Structure formats: C-alpha cells, structure tokens
Amino acid sequence: xxxxxxxxxxxxxxxxxxxxxxxxxxxxxxxxxxxxxxxxxxxxxxxxxxxxxxxxxxxxxxxxxxxxxxxxxxxxxxxxxxxxxxxxxxxxxxxxxxxxxxxxxxxxxxxxxxxxxxxxxxxxxxxxxxxxxxxxxxxxxxxxxxxxxxxxxxxxxxxxxxxxxxxxxxxxxxxxxxxxxxxxxxxxxxxxxxxxxxxxxxxxxxxxxxxxxxxxxxxxxxxxxxxxxxxxxxxxxxxxxxxxxxxxxxxxxxxxxxxxxxxxxxxxxxxxxxxxxxxxxxxxxxxxxxxxxxxxxxxxxxxxxxxxxxxxxx
Amino acid sequence: xxxxxxxxxxxxxxxxxxxxxxxxxxxxxxxxxxxxxxxxxxxxxxxxxxxxxxxxxxxxxxxxxxxxxxxxxxxxxxxxxxxxxxxxxxxxxxxxxxxxxxxxxxxxxxxxxxxxxxxxxxxxxxxxxxxxxxxxxxxxxxxxxxxxxxxxxxxxxxxxxxxxxxxxxxxxxxxxxxxxxxxxxxxxxxxxxxxxxxxxxxxxxxxxxxxxxxxxxxxxxxxxxxxxxxxxxxxxxxxxxxxxxxxxxxxxxxxxxxxxxxxxxxxxxxxxxxxxxxxxxxxxxxxxxxxxxxxxxxxxxxxxxxxxxxxxxxxxxxxxxxxxxxxxxxxxxxxxxxxxxxxxxxxxxxxxxxxxxxxxxxxxxxxxxxxxxxxxxxxxxxxxxxxxxxxxxxxxxxxxxxxxxxxxxxxxxxxxxxxxxxxxxxxxxxxxxxxxxxxxxxxxxxxxxxxxxxxxxxxxxxxxxxxxxxxxxxxxxxxxxxxxxxxxxxxxxxxxxxxxxxxxxxxxxxxxxxxxxxxxxxxxxxxxxxxxx
Numbered sequence: 058x059x060x061x062x063x064x065x066x067x068x069x070x071x072x073x074x075x076x077x078x079x080x081x082x083x084x085x086x087x088x089x090x091x092x093x094x095x096x097x098x099x100x101x102x103x104x105x106x107x108x109x110x111x112x113x114x115x116x117x118x119x120x121x122x123x124x125x126x127x128x129x130x131x132x133x134x135x136x137x138x139x140x141x142x143x144x145x146x147x148x149x150x151x152x153x154x155x156x157x158x159x160x161x162x163x164x165x166x167x168x169x170x171x172x173x174x175x176x177x178x179x180x181x182x183x184x185x186x187x188x189x190x191x192x193x194x195x196x197x198x199x200x201x202x203x204x205x206x207x208x209x210x211x212x213x214x215x216x217x218x219x220x221x222x223x224x225x226x227x228x229x230x231x232x233x234x235x236x237x238x239x240x241x242x243x244x245x246x247x248x249x250x251x252x253x254x255x256x257x258x259x260x261x262x263x264x265x266x267x268x269x270x271x272x273x274x275x276x277x278x279x280x281x282x283x284x285x286x287x288x289x290x291x292x293x294x295x296x297x298x299x300x301x302x303x304x305x306x307x308x309x310x311x312x313x314x315x316x317x318x319x320x321x322x323x324x325x326x327x328x329x330x331x332x333x334x335x336x337x338x339x340x341x342x343x344x345x346x347x348x349x350x351x352x353x354x355x356x357x358x359x360x361x362x363x364x365x366x367x368x369x370x371x
Numbered sequence: 372x373x374x375x376x377x378x379x380x381x382x383x384x385x386x387x388x389x390x391x392x393x394x395x396x397x398x399x400x401x402x403x404x405x406x407x408x409x410x411x412x413x414x415x416x417x418x419x420x421x422x423x424x425x426x427x428x429x430x431x432x433x434x435x436x437x438x439x440x441x442x443x444x445x446x447x448x449x450x451x452x453x454x455x456x457x458x459x460x461x462x463x464x465x466x467x468x469x470x471x472x473x474x475x476x477x478x479x480x481x482x483x484x485x486x487x488x489x490x491x492x493x494x495x496x497x498x499x500x501x502x503x504x505x506x507x508x509x510x511x512x513x514x515x516x517x518x519x520x521x522x523x524x525x526x527x528x529x530x531x532x533x534x535x536x537x538x539x540x541x542x543x544x545x546x547x548x549x550x551x552x553x554x555x556x557x558x559x560x561x562x563x564x565x566x567x568x569x570x571x572x573x574x575x576x577x578x579x580x581x582x583x584x585x586x587x588x589x590x591x592x593x594x595x596x597x598x599x600x601x602x603x604x605x606x607x608x609x610x611x612x613x614x615x616x617x618x619x620x621x622x623x624x625x626x627x628x629x630x631x632x633x634x635x636x637x638x639x640x641x642x643x644x645x646x647x648x649x650x651x652x653x654x655x656x657x658x659x660x661x662x663x664x665x666x667x668x669x670x671x672x673x674x675x676x677x678x679x680x681x682x683x684x685x686x687x688x689x690x691x692x693x694x695x696x697x698x699x700x701x702x703x704x705x706x707x708x709x710x711x712x713x714x715x716x717x718x719x720x721x722x723x724x725x726x727x728x729x730x731x732x733x734x735x736x737x738x739x740x741x742x743x744x745x746x747x748x749x750x751x752x753x754x755x756x757x758x759x760x761x762x763x764x765x766x767x768x769x770x771x772x773x774x775x776x777x778x779x780x781x782x783x784x785x786x787x788x789x790x791x792x793x794x795x796x797x798x799x800x801x802x803x804x805x806x807x808x809x810x811x812x813x814x815x816x817x818x819x820x821x822x823x824x825x826x827x828x829x830x831x832x833x834x835x836x837x838x839x840x841x842x843x844x845x846x847x848x849x850x851x852x853x854x855x856x857x858x859x860x861x862x863x864x865x866x867x868x869x870x871x872x873x874x875x876x877x878x879x880x881x882x883x884x885x886x887x888x889x890x891x892x893x894x895x896x897x898x899x900x901x902x903x904x
Contacts, residue, residue, distance in 0.1 A: 090787035095424055101819050101829060102790055104497070111555050139417040140576060141557050150576055209622050221622045222614060224578070319614045319623075321578035329415060329577060329615070332753075334783050 058362075065358070069351045076347040077129065077340070081122055084336050090114070091138045091334040112138060125340065134344070135337035137330075144341040147326060154224045155322035157234070158314065159307055161242045166249035167300060173250070174257020174296075175284055181262060189254065196251035201310055205244040205317035212240060222319035241318040245310045249303055256299040260292035267291070293364040301357030308346050402583075402607035408886065408903055410631040411620045412896065415613040416580050419569075420557040422497050425539040427808075427894065434598070434895055435582045435609065436477075437543035437563035440468065440487060441535030442598030445892075447713060447813070449535030450599035452591065453482065453544060453564075463526035463849070470517045473589035476546055477568040484519035489550035491521075491534070491542060496554040498540035500533035500817040503846065528849055529816070537598050537894045538811045566590070566602040566899050567609065580611040582898070595900040597892045602899035605888070609898045624649060624884055630903065631889075632882040633896060637695050643882055651880040653700075654891035657711045657809040658878040660704055661690070661760055662820070664831035664871050666801050669794050671746065671773070676739035678869035679722075681802075683735065684767040686727035691875040693759040701877040707821075707862040710876055712813030713851065714858040719866040732771035746773045747795035749803035751782040760804045760874050768802075789830045803830070809876060810893035815861060816846045823870050833870040 092109035093100075109115050113124070128135055134144035177189040213221040219240055225233035264270065265288055273283050312324035323342055330338035361368045412431060418424045421433035442452040451457060455471035474482035488511045495501030495508070510522040521530055534542050543565075544550075549558040561569045566588045573581035590601035612629055614620040617636035623629045625646060633654075635643070643649050665672035665681060672678055691701035705723035708714035725731075746768065750761040765775045778800075780788075785803055793799040807820070815821045821842065822828040823835040841861040848854045881896075883889065885904050890897045 087784075090783075090790070093786040093790060094783060095418070100425060101827075103827075105790060107555055141418075141559075142576065147576065206618060206622075209619070213626050214622055217626065221626045221628055222619050223628070316616050317619055319578070319612075319616065319619050321575050325615065326577060332781070332783060333417070 062355075062359070065355045069348070069355065072351050073344060073348055077126070077344055078122075080340050080343045081125065082118075084334075084339055085118055085121070091336065094333050095139065125337075129344070134341035137338050138335050139333055144337050147338060148323060148341060148345060151321060151323045151326045153226060154320045155311055155315070155324060157224075157227065157238060158241055158245065158320060158322060159311060161238055162245045162249065162307065162310075163300075165242050166246040167253060169246070170250040170253035171257050171289070171296065173254040175261055175289060177254065177258040178261030178265060178288075179280070179284060181258075186258075190258070193251040193254050196247040197255075199247065201244050201248070201313045202317050204247055205240070205314065208240045208244060209317075224318075224320045224322075237318075237320075241314045241320060244317070245307070245314040248306060248310060252303055252306065253296065253299055257292065257296050260295045261288055264288045264292045290364065294361055294368075297357055297360055297364060301354045304350055304353045308350065405904055406607040407610060408606050408608070408631065408898065408901060409610045409612050409629045410633070410896070410898075411612050411614045411623070411629055412633045415577060415615070416611060418557065419561055421543050422494050422540055422554055423557045427539060430539045430541055430894065431611070431896055432569075432580065433541065433543045433563075434565065434897060435567040436561055436565045436569050437545060438474070438565045438602075439535070439541060439543055439598065440491075441531055442600070443535050443537055444596045444599045447597075447810070449531045450593075450596075452535075452599060453487075457531065459528070459531075463528055464523045466521040466523075466530055468519055468521075471591075474564055475587055476562050476564045477585055477587070478546075478562050479587075480546065481516070482544065482564050483516045483547070484513045485516075486547045486550065487544055488513055488519050489547040490544045493545075493550045493552065493554050494540055494542040495533075498533070498542070498817075499819050500529070500536060500814070501540070501542065503816055504530050504533050526847070529846055533817070535598075536814070536817065537892065538808060538814070538817065539894070564588070566604045570608075578613055580613075582609045582611075583607065590899075595890060595897070597890060598895065598897065602897070604899050605902045606898075621882075624882055627884065630884045630886055634879050635882045637697075637700065637879065640880070640882075646884075649882055649884045651882055652889070652891065653878045653880045654889065654896065655808070655893045656878065656891060657709065657813075657893045658701075658876050659806050660709050660809045660812055660876045661756060661804065661806045661874040662871050663760070663764065663802055663804045663874060664789070664820075664829075665869075666795070666799065666831055667833050668792055668826075669799065669801065670744065671736075671739055671741040672801060674739040674741075675868055676735045677741060678872075680732040680735035680739065680771055681768075681872050682722045682866070682869060683725070683728045684732035684771045685764055685872060685874050686767065687873065687875040689727075690756075690760050690763050691877060693763060694756040695877050695879070700879060701875055704873040704876040707812075707865045708815070708858060709809035709812035712809060714813050714815070714855060716855070716859045716862055718859045718863040722866065727767070729767065729770050732767075736772040741772065743774050745776040745795065746801045747799070748775055748777050749785045749788055749800050750777045750779045751785045751804070752779050753781045756806065756877070757782065757804050764802075764804070764874065792826070792832070804874065808893050815842050815858065820871070823868075831871060833868070835864070835868050835870070837864050838868070838870070 092105050092112060092114055096105045096108055113121065125135065136143050137147060173189050177186045180186050209221055212219045220237055223237055225237045227234045270283065270288060273287050311322065312328055315322045315324040316328060327339060327342040412428060414428045416428045416432050418426060418429045419432060421429050438453050440453045441449045444450050453470055453474055454468050456469040458467045470482060476482060495505040507523050507525055507527050508521060509524045511519060513519045546562055549560055552558050566585055567582035568585045570581040570583050584604045584607050590603045593600040595601055614623060618639060620632050621635055621639045621642055624632055665678055667673055687703035695701045704710050705720040706715040748761055748765050751757040761777060765777045768775050788800055789803050791799045795801050811818045819829045823833040823838040825834040826832050838861060841857055845854055845857045848857060886901055888900045888902045890900055
C-alpha cells in the first residue's frame with residue numbers, strides 16, 4: 058500500500074512537471090504580450106520594449122523557463138507582472154472563496170445526487186424515476202451561466218431573498234458566508250448532481266440484480282437497509298470514481314460560476330490573468346489545479362479499498 | 372469521550388460565536404451604507420502606480436489618493452490645485468511655483484517642494500507631454516520647502532498645461548521617497564495627500580478596492596469643476612467594486628448592492644427602465660473616439676490613394692448603431708482633434724460631408740495601383756465596438772476592391788501584433804481598430820497617435836514632415852487663438868495625407884443609483900463632491 062502511494066505521488070510530480078512545461082510553452086507561443094498591455098494604449102514601441110526588457114521577457118525562452126522552473130522547485134511561483142504581488146500570496150488570498158464554493162458544492166451535490174440516484178434505481182421505470190432522470194438531463198445540459206442568471210433573477214432581484222453577487226468570508230460570520238454561497242452552489246452543483254445521480258442509478262440497478270440482494274429481501278430486511286447497507290455500499294466504487302472525475306468538471310465550473318456571481322476566487326484570478334497575459338499567475342494556478350486533480354484522483358483510488366475490501370494495492 | 376447531541380449543539384454554537392466575533396469587531400469601523408459609495412468602474416485595478424501605466428483605472432485610483440499641482444476646469448484651462456501662486460518669466464524660460472498651506476501626506480508629513488520636483492521628474496520620464504517638457508528642461512531648483520522652479524532651455528509655454536492635464540499619465544504628487552523610484556519600476560507604498568486614503572487592509576485584490584475619506588485633507592475654497600476647485604468629500608468611504616460580468620453588475624444595481632456602473636452594457640440598459648432610483652447620465656460629455664490605424668510601412672497603405680479610400684468607405688453611423696443602438700449615444704467625427712475639443716475645426720472635411728461613397732473609394736483603390744494582395748485586418752472579437760467596427764469596415768473594404776483577410780483574436784493579441792513591423796504575410800498587419808478618450812485627441816503633442824514621425828512613432832508609423840512641423844509650431848505657440856489656427860492648418864494637411872481614420876464618437880451613459888453631484892468629465896470619475904441619497 059505504502060509503495061503504491063509513493064509510486065502514485067512520484068507520478069504526480071511527473072504529471073505536474075509535464076503540465077508545467079506544456080503550460081509554459083503554450084503561453085509563450087500564444088499571441089499576446091504583457092508588456093504591451095502594461096504600457097497602455099498610447100505607449101510608444103520604445104516604451105513597450107523597455108518594459109519587456111525590465112520583465113525579462115526578451116530573454117531566450119530556455120532562460121525564462123529555467124528561471125521559472127528553479128523558482129517553482131523552491132516553492133516560489135513568481136510575482137504577478139501587473140500587481141507585483143507574489144503569485145503564492147494571490148492564490149492564498151483567493152483560496153478561501155474557491156474552497157468554500159467547491160466543498161459546499163461537493164457536499165450539496167453528492168448528498169442530493171446519491172439520494173436521487175438511489176430513489177430512481179429503487180423505483181426504476183416509474184414516474185419518479187423518469188422525472189429524476191429528466192431533471193438529470195436538464196441539469197447536465199443547461200449551461201452554468203443560464204442557471205446562474207435565472208437564479209439571480211428569481212431569488213435576488215424579484216424575491217430579494219439572496220444577494221446577487223459577492224463573497225463574504227467565513228470570518229465575517231457563518232450567516233453572510235452561507236447566504237452568499239447558496240446561489241453559486243446550486244448553479245455549480247446542478248451539472249454535478251446530474252452526473253452523479255445518473256451514475257448512482259446505473260450502478261445501483263446493476264447491484265440490485267445481484268443474488269445477495271434477492272437473499273437479503275428473502276430474509277426480510279427492510280427496504281432502507283437493503284438499499285443503503287447492502288446495495289449502495291457495493292455500488293460505491295463507480296460512484297466514487299465519477300465523483301473524482303467530476304472534480305475536473307467542478308474546476309471548470311468554478312471559473313464560470315465565480316465570474317457570474319462575482320466571487321473573488323482562483324477561477325476569476327486565472328480568467329483575469331489570461332486576458333492580461335499575466336504568465337506567472339496562469340502558470341501557478343494551472344499547476345495548482347493539475348496538482349489538485351491528480352491528488353483527488355489518488356484519494357479516490359485509495360478509497361476503493363475502504364469501500365470494497367477485496368481491492369488491494371501493491 | 373462520546374459526543375452527545377447536547378455537546379454537539381454546544382460546540383456548534385461556540386464555533387458560530389467564534390466565527391461571528393470578528394465581524395462584530397469589524398462592524399465598529401465600517402462606515403454606514405448611507406455613507407459608502409460602491410462603484411463598478413470600467414475594469415479591475417491591477418496597477419497602483421499612475422506613472423508606471425497609462426491605464427485609466429490606475430488614474431482613477433491615483434486621483435483618490437494623490438493630489439495634483441494643477442487641475443483643469445470645464446474649458447480644460449489649468450487652475451492651481453496644490454499650488455497657491457505661480458508665474459512664468461517674460462522670456463518664458465522660468466516657471467515659479469509656490470505650494471498652498473495645509474498640504475500633508477496621509478502619513479502626517481508635510482508636502483514639500485522636494486516631493487513635487489521628484490514627482491514631476493518621475494512622471495515626465497514616462498508621459499508624452501512630460502517627455503516633451505523634459506527634453507527642454509534645464510533645471511528644477513528648490514527654493515525652500517514651499518517653492519520651486521522649472522528652468523527651461525528655451526521659451527516654453529506648455530509646462531502648466533502638462534502638469535494640469537487629466538489624461539494619463541497625470542502628474543500626481545507623491546512623497547519624494549516613492550517618487551525616486553525608477554519610473555520603469557512600480558512604487559511599493561501608496562501614500563498621497565489627496566482627498567482619500569487607500570485602505571489596504573480592506574482590499575480584496577480582484578474584487579474590491581477601498582478608499583476612506585482623508586480627514587486631514589484641506590480642500591480649496593473654490594467650487595469643484597472637473598479636477599480644479601475644492602475636492603470636498605461628502606461620504607466616508609468609496610469602494611471600487613470589480614464585477615467583470617455586465618449582467619451581474621446590472622442585477623447588482625437593481626438589487627441596491629451597488630450605487631454606480633460607469634459603463635453599463637448598452638444592450639442591458641432597457642432592464643433599468645422603470646427603476647425609479649436609477650438614472651442614466653452621460654458623464655464624459657466629450658466621449659470616446661473610435662479610430663482605425665493603417666500600416667504605412669507596407670502596401671497598399673503606403674500609398675496615399677489607398678488611405679484616402681478608407682476615409683470614403685467608412686459609414687460611422689452604421690458602425691455606431693451596431694454597438695450602441697440609440698443615436699443619442701453617438702455621432703460621426705470629422706475633426707482630427709475629435710468633436711467638442713477646443714481644437715475641433717472643419718478644415719478639409721469634404722470626405723465627411725459627402726458621406727459614405729463606395730464608388731469613390733473603389734476609384735481611389737484603383738488609382739493606388741493596389742495589386743490584390745491580402746489586406747490583413749486585425750479583428751479584436753472580445754470588445755463589442757471593435758468587433759463590430761472590424762466586421763463592418765472589412766465588408767466595405769471588400770466592396771471597394773480590397774482583398775481583406777480578417778484575422779480574429781482577442782484584444783491582448785492585437786496589441787502585440789500591431790507592434791510587428793514585418794510585412795503582413797510575415798506576421799505583420801495592415802489595419803487595426805481601437806479607441807481613445809476624445810479629450811486626449813484634442814492635444815496634438817501629448818497624444819502619441821498624433822505624431823507622424825515614421826517608425827519612431829505610434830503603431831501605423833505615418834510619416835509627414837509638414838505635420839511634424841505643425842506639431843512643433845503648436846507646442847511653441849503662445850496663445851490659444853494661435854494654437855487653434857495651427858490646429859486648423861494641421862487638419863487641412865492631415866486629411867490629405869490621412870494618418871488614420873475615425874469610425875465614430877460615442878457617449879456611453881453611467882447608471883447611478885441615488886447619487887448626486889457627480890462631476891462628469893473625460894478621463895476620470897472624481898468621487899469628491901458626490902452625495903448619496
């Protein structure tokens with residue numbers, strides 16, 4: 058088990074190195090010059106050249122990459138070209154809103170989706186099943202911004218129950234924190250609910266056909282025990298896998314949701330950085346996202362043995 | 372130890388109280404909502420140094436925190452602001468300045484002549500007008516704490532105009548310590564002597580920037596007009612909110628979460644109709660000017676006939692309608708200096724009076740000897756008015772006989788590519804579209820885009836010696852009347868050789884919720900004089 062974890066962690070480093078190289082090259086070969094953006098519209102070519110030299114953007118690509126890679130190895134993601142603030146500090150400043158949104162969404166979506174999936178499988182073919190699956194299709198096909206604007210219109214403008222936008226830190230109190238996160242969480246969670254609910258239903262349907270479920274029913278266990286203890290636990294591996302894979306969906310959704318609800322999280326940080334070609338921020342955030350994605354999937358893999366003790370890692 | 376339900380509830384309450392406590396503490400120092408203005412301006416504030424960048428957002432920030440030696444009134448005439456007295460010697464070589472009493476930085480230190488001289492020198496190293504002055508500056512002697520001079524090498528009348536201008540870069544006065552920073556490096560400390568102080572602790576980078584009323588600021592006694600007069604602050608706090616999504620900003624002002632949107636999306640303005648507390652007001656009465664630059668280094672626009680064809684084929688009303696819809700928000704522009712500026716005139720505008728004339732353009736393209744090679748038009752798709760301008764003008768260019776290659780990208784890529792001087796088929800370009808404040812176009816020397824000094828100049832690199840001679844003459848003129856006449860001659864010549872062309876001038880309204888007294892002016896949203904409620 059330990060050697061498996063060590064092996065996976067080593068491969069994480071390899072993946073992140075490849076991501077780092079790819080992102081660096083992609084950014085530097087794509088059109089756009091931060092010096093020109095910094096200088097402003099009326100700057101002369103001479104002023105832009107001076108800024109480029111000052112930022113080291115005139116150095117050969119290899120020199121720039123080596124300089125960046127050395128810093129990253131030391132844990133230094135560099136300094137934002139525009140705000141002159143260390144990227145690490147910017148990421149930490151933006152971490153709380155993004156983590157709050159992502160974790161709350163995960164909690165909300167998993168609890169709703171698993172319940173819906175179990176009910177749909179239990180009542181397969183019924184009106185409830187069809188309604189739930191119809192909802193899943195709708196949830197997965199509606200773009201986050203459409204859901205977001207619709208929720209804003211209903212709950213913030215018409216009913217005035219919830220704020221339109223912004224984020225309040227947990228340090229400002231649980232009430233304001235949760236009030237500002239309800240609409241973004243529902244917006245972001247909808248696609249995730251659809252994905253997990255469908256997988257739960259499919260996995261449960263397979264398990265409910267198994268002999269041991271029939272045996273359990275014959276022994277007279279209650280429906281609740283049969284569904285939650287016998288069926289759901291055995292249907293867990295594919296559900297957890299989809300939750301892990303869905304983290305990528307969540308990361309992509311965070312970017313849009315943070316923009317629609319004006320949440321100062323990492324998603325918005327990277328969108329703003331892309332429009333301004335703030336290379337250190339883009340590189341730092343993508344490295345972070347790729348690291349999170351790889352680690353979440355490692356945790357998912359490790360959780361298999363907890364769900365199904367027959368699975369062993371060597 | 373087992374967790375009982377009672378213990379769980381007790382623990383939860385304790386945790387809630389702990390997380391809620393800081394909010395209560397903070398509430399004691401947060402001004403009331405009725406004394407706070409929350410404004411969504413045109414972009415995010417990324418750079419805090421007004422010398423390091425020409426970004427208008429940075430200038431908005433700087434106008435809160437710093438003060439200027441001179442301001443301008445509504446006729447764009449310089450008026451003393453930090454200065455109490457000033458004079459220019461008869462030979463127009465020595466400027467004398469004396470600071471007014473009561474000027475203090477927000478750290479409590481007195482504003483001195485040394486701070487002013489250091490700030491002027493740093494600003495002049497980067498600003499177009501400042502550089503013009505610096506090239507003729509012999510010395511900046513400090514006489515005492517409150518007095519200093521600008522000693523010029525030759526007679527020079529423009530120094531006060533440069534020090535007063537509201538177009539970026541503005542000459543804001545910093546402490547000598549910060550002003551000694553290399554102009555190519557950003558300053559690290561934000562301490563000014565302006566009407567507000569920057570509350571760094573309350574800033575959430577990328578979301579909100581907070582300014583508190585500077586209780587120690589002593590405003591002038593004259594009424595506030597543009598950047599001149601008394602900067603009297605009527606609220607306790609101003610927050611620059613960065614809401615990138617336009618629909619969200621509109622929803623936020625409808626819900627009363629914000630008090631102002633500088634440039635609400637024109638397509639969404641109808642959703643504000645019926646909102647009694649919200650009014651739409653054009654603050655920048657001069658507006659914004661859309662212009663197209665053609666590349667003089669390569670065919671076909673190294674030929675004057677091809678450039679003249681561009682003047683005849685653009686239909687400003689159609690371009691503007693596509694973006695701004697309602698005609699009350701735009702008009703065409705025939706003057707080289709923009710409509711509504713002191714230098715506006717009607718010399719040589721037959722091409723404009725005649726309206727769009729594709730046949731004439733076709734004839735001029737033919738006369739230019741254009742050989743049918745692809746004409747690369749840079750097309751910024753992420754900015755609505757540029758997107759519409761490129762699409763429409765490219766189509767008219769095709770009708771006039773150009774073989775147009777419309778190359779789509781975001782604006783960030785356009786501003787990189789426009790600096791490339793190689794031929795269009797090797798990464799260069801032929802045409803790009805941008806915009807600028809009309810106020811900036813009113814000054815033929817300060818705006819780098821007005822230069823026609825070839826490859827040393829702004830993108831497009833027009834060359835015309837006569838035009839350059841006019842610019843020098845304008846700079847050396849001693850009266851406004853003389854400048855206006857030179858501007859007329861300059862325009863007469865310019866619309867013959869066609870340095871660039873305009874596709875419309877627009878006046879985008881701001882959305883204001885229960886705000887009064889906002890000073891409408893180009894280049895800046897001043898938050899002094901404003902009242903809420």
